[in-house]
Structure formats: structure tokens, C-alpha cells
Amino acid sequence: MFNTNWFLLRLVTFFILGGVLLDLEMLIFLIGFLFLHVSLGLKTILNDYIHIKKIKIILLILIRISSIEISRYILELLL
Amino acid sequence: MYNRPLSPHITIYKPQASSLFSIWHRISGLFLTFLMVFFLISSQLLLFITNSKDILNGLIMQLEVSFVFQFIYIFNISIFFYHIINGFKHIIWDLGFFINQKFLFLFVLFTCFFIFLTILLLL
Numbered sequence: 001m002f003n004t005n006w007f008l009l010r011l012v013t014f015f016i017l018g019g020v021l022l023d024l025e026m027l028i029f030l031i032g033f034l035f036l037h038v039s040l041g042l043k044t045i046l047n048d049y050i051h052i053k054k055i056k057i058i059l060l061i062l063i064r065i066s067s068i069e070i071s072r073y074i075l076e077l078l079l
Numbered sequence: 080m081y082n083r084p085l086s087p088h089i090t091i092y093k094p095q096a097s098s099l100f101s102i103w104h105r106i107s108g109l110f111l112t113f114l115m116v117f118f119l120i121s122s123q124l125l126l127f128i129t130n131s132k133d134i135l136n137g138l139i140m141q142l143e144v145s146f147v148f149q150f151i152y153i154f155n156i157s158i159f160f161y162h163i164i165n166g167f168k169h170i171i172w173d174l175g176f177f178i179n180q181k182f183l184f185l186f187v188l189f190t191c192f193f194i195f196l197t198i199l200l201l202l
Binding site (some may be wrong): 010015041042048073 | 083085088109112115116119120122123126163166170173175
């Protein structure tokens with residue numbers, strides 16, 4: 001039960017919460033943490049509900065690609 | 080990968096506060112993800128559609144006043160705060176504290192009150 005994914009999923013939320021409640025500019029600085037949280041949560045949901053192995057691996061790859069793409073999109077929008 | 084035990088028939092159980100809040104936590108997380116992607120794409124589209132800054136300003140001001148935008152804004156903020164509060168409960172329960180009925184009752188009251196307060200403050 002206790003592994004790095006489990007720990008990161010919960011540790012990162014405190015930084016995001018601080019960013020949201022204190023200052024939104026801090027959230028822009030910490031936006032990578034938000035995407036880590038999103039991708040870990042989506043992977044957990046996939047692992048729980050999809051049991052066919054091929055489809056699961058394809059969807060995991062797609063989640064990884066899309067999370068990288070969305071973070072690139074934010075960088076493009078801000079820069 | 081993880082191999083968590085999953086209940087075979089979720090429909091045979093009575094709806095309990097703890098299970099319902101957990102399910103809503105997942106649904107709200109998915110919803111917030113889709114919302115973030117939608118917001119990014121729509122803001123990029125707004126930037127590309129308008130060719131001058133004045134048109135963009137006018138569009139944003141019109142959007143802010145409209146009822147639909149206000150409704151979506153308040154709805155999303157309340158869902159975000161629900162996700163935060165329920166996440167705190169999940170962290171507390173993962174660490175092994177307060178696993179009893181009284182805490183659950185107080186937590187449900189607190190969540191409903193806080194979300195109600197958020198909606199009232201934003202109106």
C-alpha cells in the first residue's frame with residue numbers, strides 16, 4: 001500500500017492548496033505538481049476499473065502523452 | 080500494478096455517507112480534469128479568434144456579466160472546495176485517525192455548511 005505514488009499523490013496536494021489559498025502566482029510556479037496529481041489520479045482510476053490488459057496499457061500511454069501535452073499547452077499559453 | 084479489491088456489485092449496497100463521498104471524490108476529480116482542459120482550450124481559442132485587444136476585453140466583460148458564466152463559475156468553485164475538503168478527510172483516514180461514526184457525521188455537516196457558505200459568498 002505505501003509506495004512512492006501513494007506518498008506523492010498526497011504530499012503534492014499541500015503545495016497546490018497553499019498556491020490556491022495564498023497566491024495564484026504561486027500556483028503558476030507549482031503547476032507541474034498539479035499535473036503530477038492529475039496524472040497519478042487518472043492512472044489510479046484506470047488501474048481500478050479496467051481489467052483488460054492491452055486496453056489498460058494503451059490508455060496508460062495515452063494518459064501520459066496527454067498530460068505532457070497539456071502542460072506544454074499551458075507553457076505555450078503563458079509564455 | 081495495484082491490485083485492489085473491488086466490490087462486484089455496487090448496486091446491491093445501501094447508499095452510505097462514506098461510500099457516496101468517496102465515489103463523488105473520484106467523479107469530481109475527473110470533472111475538474113476535464114474542466115481544466117476545456118478552460119485552457121477555450122482561452123486559447125478566445126486569444127486566436129480576436130485580432131485586437133479591445134474585442135477580447137469586450138468579450139470577457141460580456142462573459143463575466145452573463146448568468147451562464149456566473150452559474151458555471153460558482154458550480155466549479157464549490158466542486159473544487161468539495162474535492163479539497165474530502166481529500167483532507169481521505170488523508171486523515173489513511174493515516175488511521177478518527178475512523179468512527181461521529182467524525183463522519185460532523186464531517187458531512189461541515190462539508191455541506193462550507194459549500195453552502197462558498198456559494199453564498201460568491202453570489
